[in-house]
Amino acid sequence: MIERMAGPEEISAMALSREVGISQPTLSRWLREARSFRGMSNAEQPAKSPRTWTAQERFRVVVEAARLKPADLGEFLRREGLHEAQLTEWTQAMLSAVERPGKRGPKSAAMDKLNKRNRELEREIHRKDKALAEVTALLVLQKKLRALWGDAADGTDTRSGT
Numbered sequence: 001m002i003e004r005m006a007g008p009e010e011i012s013a014m015a016l017s018r019e020v021g022i023s024q025p026t027l028s029r030w031l032r033e034a035r036s037f038r039g040m041s042n043a044e045q046p047a048k049s050p051r052t053w054t055a056q057e058r059f060r061v062v063v064e065a066a067r068l069k070p071a072d073l074g075e076f077l078r079r080e081g082l083h084e085a086q087l088t089e090w091t092q093a094m095l096s097a098v099e100r101p102g103k104r105g106p107k108s109a110a111m112d113k114l115n116k117r118n119r120e121l122e123r124e125i126h127r128k129d130k131a132l133a134e135v136t137a138l139l140v141l142q143k144k145l146r147a148l149w150g151d152a153a154d155g156t157d158t159r160s161g162t
Helices: 002-006 013-020 024-036 055-067 070-080 084-099 106-149
Strands: none
Touching: 002 013, 002 024, 013 024, 055 070, 055 084, 070 084
16 A cells, blocks of 8 residues: 555555545555654665655766666666656756856746846837927927917917907
């Protein structure tokens, strides 16, 4: 039961409980006790989930997998309790870290692009604000000019003397 819950193809205690008829809390307790029992040999201890592996453990697996022939890779992955997708993901992460040691990550590159776009938009807003201020000033001057000289359309043109 413990091996099924902690092995390479883990099954949850709840799912196993439905399958075998033993209560979930009992199965969970067994698993917890088995993990804390120091007397178990390495062969008997449940395998640690690849999701909880340290960076060194992942690195070791990636290096070992790179040395293998494609025909031996499947057996290696089964022995380690891994899926090929996990190995590919770890390999890509390590390659990207090695290929760009001095460069920042993809999130930084995206931030740089967003910051550049932000500066462009701010310049455009500033240009449009200046144009709007100029148009506003012209309208105010036009209104003052009409008040001072009158409007020929409404018959209050003071220049013609009427």
